[in-house]
Amino acid sequence: MDATRGVVVAVGALVVVTALVSGPLVPGLSLTNAQQPAYGEGTATVASVEFPERATIERGGFGSESDYLVVPPATVRFGTFDGAPVLTYKIEIPALNYSRGTTHFLSPDTGTRYEATLRSDSLAELPDERTAFDARLSVWIEDTDGRSRVATQNTTVEVVE
Structure with a gap:
């Protein structure tokens, strides 16, 4: 049971860290290569x-x-x-x-x-x-x-x- 709980916490932490690093916390860092041009x-x-x-x-x-x-x-x-x-x-x-x-x-x-x-x-x-x-x-x-x-x-x- 403790091993399952540890895996769940580790996966949750990985998701949160990835979202913060690729989001507003580190501007200019993108985990994708796609560049959407600005409209117009x-x-x-x-x-x-x-x-x-x-x-x-x-x-x-x-x-x-x-x-x-x-x-x-x-x-x-x-x-x-x-x-x-x-x-x-x-x-x-x-x-x-x-x-x-x-x-x-x-x-x-x-x-x-x-x-x-x-x-x-x-x-x-x-x-x-x-x-x-x-x-x-x-x-x-x-x-x-x-x-x-x-x-x-x-x-x-x-x-x-």
């Missing part, structure tokens, strides 16, 4: 962006006062990709004075194709008579060279029951 560093060129044909506003049901904006993903194809650039997928609906974007933190293993998503959002106080709104979708890239819009497309946001 690296380079990316976009070969093409396929935006969805339309987005929808789904009317709230069952007494809900909120309507929900649903925007399908955009497919981004990279010509070149290196490091960890940041991608932002954005929608603007001028008639509603509405703008929203989702930021995607990309990693070195992203590959040449990426599905950029935009989370659904609740909207309040939509005009009852409107069945569609003009909108603009855009994709932005932030890399070592700075931040720039790489693609834009006008689209229609349809109100569905």
